[in-house]
Amino acid sequence: EVQLLQSGGGLVQPGGSLRLSCAASGFAFSNYAMNWVRQAPGKGLEWVSHISSSDDNTHYADSLKGRFTISRDNSKNTLYLQLNSLRADDTAVYYCAKSDWQYWGQGTLVTVSS
Amino acid sequence: EIVLTQSPATLSLSPGERATLSCRASQSVSHYLAWYQQKPGQAPRLLIYDASTRATGIPARFSGSGSGTDFTLTISSLETEDFALYYCQQRSNWPITFGPGTKVDIK
Numbered sequence: 469e470v471q472l473l474q475s476g477g478g479l480v481q482p483g484g485s486l487r488l489s490c491a492a493s494g495f496a497f498s499n500y501a502m503n504w505v506r507q508a509p510g511k512g513l514e515w516v517s518h519i520s521s522s523d524d525n526t527h528y529a530d531s532l533k534g535r536f537t538i539s540r541d542n543s544k545n546t547l548y549l550q551l552n553s554l555r556a557d558d559t560a561v562y563y564c565a566k567s568d569w570q571y572w573g574q575g576t577l578v579t580v581s582s
Numbered sequence: 583e584i585v586l587t588q589s590p591a592t593l594s595l596s597p598g599e600r601a602t603l604s605c606r607a608s609q610s611v612s613h614y615l616a617w618y619q620q621k622p623g624q625a626p627r628l629l630i631y632d633a634s635t636r637a638t639g640i641p642a643r644f645s646g647s648g649s650g651t652d653f654t655l656t657i658s659s660l661e662t663e664d665f666a667l668y669y670c671q672q673r674s675n676w677p678i679t680f681g682p683g684t685k686v687d688i689k
Contacts, residue, residue, distance in 0.1 A: 503678070505626075513618075513626060513669055515678040527676045530583065563625055569616060569671075570637055572625035 470494040470571045472564050477576030484554050484580070490547040490564030490573050498522075498542035501567035504549045506560040507575075516562070517549065554580045584608055584672050586681035594689040601657040603684045605670035610650045614674035617646055617655045620667045620683075629668075630655060660686070 476488040490502070504516040517538040518527040526538050537550040547564050559580050564573040585608040595601055605615065613633040618626040628637040630646035633653060643658040657664055665688050670681040 512683050513620075513671075513680040515671075515680065518676075518678070527678075529677050569618075569628045569631065575625055 470566070472566065472571055472573035474562075474564055474573040474576040477562065477578045479579045479581065480554055481582050482555060482580055486551045486554065486578060488549040488551065488562055488564075488576055488578070490549075492545045492547065492566075495566070495571075497540075497545040502538075502540065502547045503565045503567065503569075504536075504538060504547075505563045505565055505572075506558075507563070508557070508560040511560075514560075518567075519547070521567075551578065554578075556580050583677055584611060584675055584679050586670055586672060586679055588668075588670060588681040588684045590684060591682070592685045592687060594687055595660055596689045597660050597662055599660050601655075601660055601664070601686055603655040603657075603668055603686070605648075605653040605655070605681050607651045607653075607672055611672040611674035613649050614672055615646075615648065615653045616671045616673065617644075618669045618671065619664075620669065626669065657686075 561575040617630040620626045
């Protein structure tokens with residue numbers, strides 16, 4: 469059974485940093501690209517970032533302006549999203565998703581507030 | 583960036599009725615258009631990919647059509663569990679973008 473188990477969300481002050489994790493199981497993680505998507509409270513879905521299976525190709529939403537970094541550790545079957553210089557409008561539920569978009573993590577809430 | 587527009591914003595229907603949701607792209611996305619269903623507190627669920635292919639386990643009452651810039655998601659006969667939010671997504675060009683959503687609620 470494919471599972472994507474997320475961790476690492478929480479409350480952070482403006483300007484702070486956070487790292488989200490997405491632990492994959494039930495499939496050959498190293499063979500699949502992965503994505504992060506976020507959803508602000510009461511708002512729609514916003515794609516955040518993509519990483520290729522071998523970590524050599526990444527894409528980001530223009531709005532992030534270099535503040536977020538996607539990475540993966542295929543030896544640990546884990547996807548990461550490093551969030552830096554956080555702002556109030558980064559407050560959202562963050563989801564990881566397998567590249568076929570059939571499987572999503574459960575979501576983790578990031579709240580940016582003083 | 584490709585902008586997706588969904589209409590209507592809200593669709594009020596009764597169980598058993600047919601639902602027709604529209605998604606329009608600001609430029610051609612070929613057939614790289616997907617549809618998702620989302621319920622409160624849940625992750626999105628993939629319904630349709632490549633404009634018209636049902637994802638694994640999706641009931642046959644869900645169907646997708648279209649290509650280029652105009653796409654439609656049809657639910658042939660609404661079940662109670664189908665009342666939810668629906669989003670379209672394009673994967674033709676970076677950045678990947680989502681539409682603003684259509685809410686299907688009970689009339």
